[in-house]
Amino acid sequence: MFNFEKIVPSIPYILEGIGVTLQIVVGATILGLILGILLALCKIGNIKPLRWFAAFYTSIFRGTPLVLQLMLIYYAVPQVFDIQIQAIPAAIIAFGLNSGAYISEIIRAGINAVDKGQMEAAKALGIPYSKMMKDIILPQAMKNILPSLMNEFITLNKESAIVTVIGAMDIMRRAYVVGGSTFTYLEPLLIAGLIYYVMTLVLSFLGQMLEKRMRRSD
Amino acid sequence: MIKIDNLKKSYGKNEVLKGISTEIKEKEVIAIIGPSGSGKSTFLRCINRLEEPTAGVISIGGVEITDKNVMKMRENLGMVFQHFHLFPHKTVLENLTYAPINVKGVTKEQATKLGEELLTKVGLFEKRHEFPNRLSGGQKQRVAIARALAMNPTAILFDEPTSALDPEMVKEVLEVMKSLAESGMTMLIVTHEMGFAKEVADRVLFLDGGILVEDAPPEEFFSAPKSARAKEFLEKVL
Numbered sequence: 001m002f003n004f005e006k007i008v009p010s011i012p013y014i015l016e017g018i019g020v021t022l023q024i025v026v027g028a029t030i031l032g033l034i035l036g037i038l039l040a041l042c043k044i045g046n047i048k049p050l051r052w053f054a055a056f057y058t059s060i061f062r063g064t065p066l067v068l069q070l071m072l073i074y075y076a077v078p079q080v081f082d083i084q085i086q087a088i089p090a091a092i093i094a095f096g097l098n099s100g101a102y103i104s105e106i107i108r109a110g111i112n113a114v115d116k117g118q119m120e121a122a123k124a125l126g127i128p129y130s131k132m133m134k135d136i137i138l139p140q141a142m143k144n145i146l147p148s149l150m151n152e153f154i155t156l157n158k159e160s161a162i163v164t165v166i167g168a169m170d171i172m173r174r175a176y177v178v179g180g181s182t183f184t185y186l187e188p189l190l191i192a193g194l195i196y197y198v199m200t201l202v203l204s205f206l207g208q209m210l211e212k213r214m215r216r217s218d
Numbered sequence: 219m220i221k222i223d224n225l226k227k228s229y230g231k232n233e234v235l236k237g238i239s240t241e242i243k244e245k246e247v248i249a250i251i252g253p254s255g256s257g258k259s260t261f262l263r264c265i266n267r268l269e270e271p272t273a274g275v276i277s278i279g280g281v282e283i284t285d286k287n288v289m290k291m292r293e294n295l296g297m298v299f300q301h302f303h304l305f306p307h308k309t310v311l312e313n314l315t316y317a318p319i320n321v322k323g324v325t326k327e328q329a330t331k332l333g334e335e336l337l338t339k340v341g342l343f344e345k346r347h348e349f350p351n352r353l354s355g356g357q358k359q360r361v362a363i364a365r366a367l368a369m370n371p372t373a374i375l376f377d378e379p380t381s382a383l384d385p386e387m388v389k390e391v392l393e394v395m396k397s398l399a400e401s402g403m404t405m406l407i408v409t410h411e412m413g414f415a416k417e418v419a420d421r422v423l424f425l426d427g428g429i430l431v432e433d434a435p436p437e438e439f440f441s442a443p444k445s446a447r448a449k450e451f452l453e454k455v456l
Contacts, residue, residue: 123298125293
């Protein structure tokens with residue numbers, strides 16, 4: 001039933017896709033995290049227009065398919081703004097903007113869950129708002145929401161497979177290409193699945209390590 | 219040093235403070251007592267604007283507290299909370315050094331030196347590298363007092379500092395507060411510890427229903443309260 005021998009020479013080619021997938025996932029994670037923190041701060045702040053903007057942003061990016069957002073950025077941006085955009089940067093932007101919306105909700109909930117007394121204690125010491133958020137509130141919020149954040153990153157890692165529709169040569173795309181050229185689809189797809197699975201395991205492991213480190217103050 | 223003039227605070231239609239005026243001199247220790255719901259905590263929290271007063275003027279050292287200078291004023295006005303509110307992700311020593319370094323711009327060495335001195339003073343030098351969650355309630359509150367002191371404040375506000383403690387830990391915290399009072403710190407203490415108020419306070423403010431009903435030295439207040447409400451309250455608690 002299986003014929004892995006036929007595609008063994010193509011395995012290194014598929015493995016190279018890990019680099020592409022990682023570039024997209026890491027880039028999108030960083031962008032999403034920064035955006036998520038900024039949007040969360042807008043949502044809990046007192047400035048009405050920023051709150052409206054953040055709420056609107058979140059509703060748009062959660063309310064439309066990710067694959068649509070990806071294709072809009074890849075195909076529509078060059079048409080509207082007359083600039084060329086490569087598949088990988090387009091993917092990083094699309095995934096980053098999208099996960100920013102989800103992450104902002106996670107962080108907002110995390111900030112709200114921090115004991116109000118922490119904010120009062122910081123205020124009473126004369127600590128300015130920005131430092132209070134950065135050094136007192138966010139570190140405590142992050143600790144509580146780490147599992148949810150890891151979930152988001154794991155999802156992102158797997159969902160990145162849809163970049164295949166804009167032709168980025170990630171793991172998924174390469175498996176498909178190998179399938180097409182050898183007329184053997186099952187085996188390369190299984191290999192791709194295994195790679196994603198191992199990447200997820202590594203990511204979960206890193207998350208657990210981080211969580212353990214952050215729990216040392218308990 | 220702290221002057222409070224016609225302080226009012228309402229939550230919607232509910233008027234919690236109905237115009238309180240008083241003046242606190244330097245080195246004075248003030249016990250603020252009264253039945254629950256009398257507005258004593260709100261009164262204290264209005265002083266450093268954790269609650270925004272609805273009306274009235276509060277000035278410290280002749281300077282009126284406004285939205286603009288409130289951050290600066292808070293640097294000089296320590297606060298100790300019922301539930302400690304130590305920063306759980308920072309060690310005991312970091313709890314003491316964070317604000318001096320990041321608010322006052324003290325060097326890390328200086329802040330550490332002062333922090334260690336203060337921890338020695340409250341008897342917790344050995345715990346300096348522990349996280350707050352490893353401490354008992356009494357120890358946490360002593361750290362919280364040391365944290366307030368680390369900013370070198372001109373006065374400290376205490377909001378029921380022993381109410382969340384197990385009975386056997388109340389004493390160690392009161393001891394620290396007593397020695398602080400003896401060292402000449404200006405203190406405003408919302409408390410239910412009548413014995414402590416009697417012994418340590420220079421003046422007792424008795425609040426009821428958002429009104430400053432009595433303002434008297436403890437000897438006078440506890441032995442011969444003037445108002446019926448204070449008499450009634452003391453009968454219940456003593």
